[in-house]
Amino acid sequence: MSLNRKPRLADVARDAGVSPATVSRAISQPELLSGETLARVRLSAQRLGYSPDAAARALASGRSMTIGAVMPTLDNGIFSKALQAMQENLAAAGYQLLVASHDYNIAAETDAVRTLLARGVDGLFLVGAERAPETRAMVEAAGVPMVLTWCAAPGQPAVVVDNVLAGTLAARHLIENGHHRIGVITGRLKFNDRQEARLEGVRKALEAAGLTLPLALACEQPTNLAGGRMGCAKLLELAEPPTAIIGGIDLIAIGSMVEAQARGLSVPSDLSIVGIDDVDMAAHVSPSLTTVHVPTALIGAQAAKMIVAWLRNQDVDKAVCLPVELIVRRSCGRVPQSPRSPLSGSHGMDS
Amino acid sequence: MSLNRKPRLADVARDAGVSPATVSRAISQPELLSGETLARVRLSAQRLGYSPDAAARALASGRSMTIGAVMPTLDNGIFSKALQAMQENLAAAGYQLLVASHDYNIAAETDAVRTLLARGVDGLFLVGAERAPETRAMVEAAGVPMVLTWCAAPGQPAVVVDNVLAGTLAARHLIENGHHRIGVITGRLKFNDRQEARLEGVRKALEAAGLTLPLALACEQPTNLAGGRMGCAKLLELAEPPTAIIGGIDLIAIGSMVEAQARGLSVPSDLSIVGIDDVDMAAHVSPSLTTVHVPTALIGAQAAKMIVAWLRNQDVDKAVCLPVELIVRRSCGRVPQSPRSPLSGSHGMDS
DNA sequence: ACATTTAATGCGAGCGCTTTCATTCACGAT
């Protein structure tokens, strides 16, 4: 049993009767070799069970074939879905994905980027456009291609969706159903420009309809079910509660639905609810959630393709904006005509 | 503007008036240096903005400070939660996490492991004990520490939970509530020993109570909400439908609940439902889901700690088994006494 | 037949760091 050390490139070269350089080319630029030589080298490599040393390649070539992704958290369906898509697409192009998370902490993002850069990543995915100037500076100084996701920064390649539009779509749908008092529960706005944009979109739609968003009707909550429940509870306990609620993400919307139902309200007849994201669950809760579809997996896939193209020096679209779309399901209805039990009546009739 | 090339270790050495070896030690074994020298080197490093080159370190030292994790999918709360915990713990120890996924495809797992190994990972996390012999062989040949998660293989360090017990706990709870006809919806059993074990646990509890699991009452579905709905639909359409359903994972259980409710059944009075995992959502659906808590994040955290200890040549527990626990909420009730609308009556009275 | 390309391969100098071994120096013991 010859359990000698791992074969190196030189071993293959010797075995195939060629120079190390030729073996190296057989791996990375096979088109430069004659068919015969290539075949011989491949045979030797195969026979010896050769597999190139990634660290050595990285050192010699200056490329690590590794891409870093820094997400707010991996523990959220929308990010893990994007991550999954990134991973698949990168793997297909020979790249590995290095992940880090910052839990919505702007300084933690800086640290993560620093670490990844020190790791020699060839490219970087970041979420959102808002970040510490230092972070941008580091990436720039390192000369590492970076593509943003979800939100775009000027002049920076990105794969985004129109979050403002998403908010507008959600609000407009409610307005068209006669709702005046619309509550909005967003995620924490700090270091989360996706949520900010969506909120802005809601405001826009409201203003376009001659309505406003009273301070009391907007609240920030953690981006999870519990946040949705709490936010909803808060809004429903208002003297003048909303007739409809927009969740900054589906999880919040669903949490709101649960809370409303737990309070004996019927969705949508007592309270309408709209989400944004269209997570798997949205179609399966009852009533099914009307929401604005955001192509999460596509964002990841596109971002991966973009960075690979960039690394291959191909043309890169400066920023692609993926479409969002209102998905009408069953969680929204016309504004209730009459006061309902735990809520005081809404003002003014409509329609 | 001196935008020269990145400073190297030698630059720091020159600046600090010491040898490169000393700088190297300042980084990785500071305890070997005199306080004075260390301070001087650190100052120079800081001033020059030095950051060691990971590839060079990896090549010279034979350690990449990188750990690979191969998951069935990132796009599932339980795995992404574990991943998140792994990532945090590894980062704290100076390691980076390289991720890959195989989508429940055993050959894809082999490929992922091969790739990660070629990448020079210092350690590996895998899910479950079932896999291609080739995969094990590769890891062994590479001499890379590997820790398994969720399910243990003999003689292999692992952080697991007793999935059989989880299944038993779920079933026993139902049995104690008088249920005889218990349906089970698991995820696909192929290359998923967690689900197999849970199913086995259910069988055990049933047998211990003198009951059996008829073939018709067990079904496999995708591990998501839609799977739960379909599985539930199938079971409810049986001539003799179950009075209770166990979901192999919470997502399935919740999907079942939705389906049951969509069919006009009330949970738990018409149908009891138990899940396994205790995902965030479980506490927030309505009725809240009775389930078996599996400490997902802890699995990840422990696994990370274990592999770090191993890499530091510290003692490693061969296999830690984390506790599972039945969480009684509101989705289970006594078996219905009388036939209910869409279902034919259950046989024999109980209690 | 001879110069000129073009294609295929080899040479060798690194890439930036780690680590073994040797060296130096200070200090307490003899």
Next chain:
DNA sequence: ATCGTGAATGAAAGCGCTCGCATTAAATGT
């Protein structure tokens, strides 16, 4: 004074691969 001793540091040989340049051989043109 002399000799270990151990702590602190330096010298230098790689780690395994890539790539610019040089070289050779074959093909093409005149």
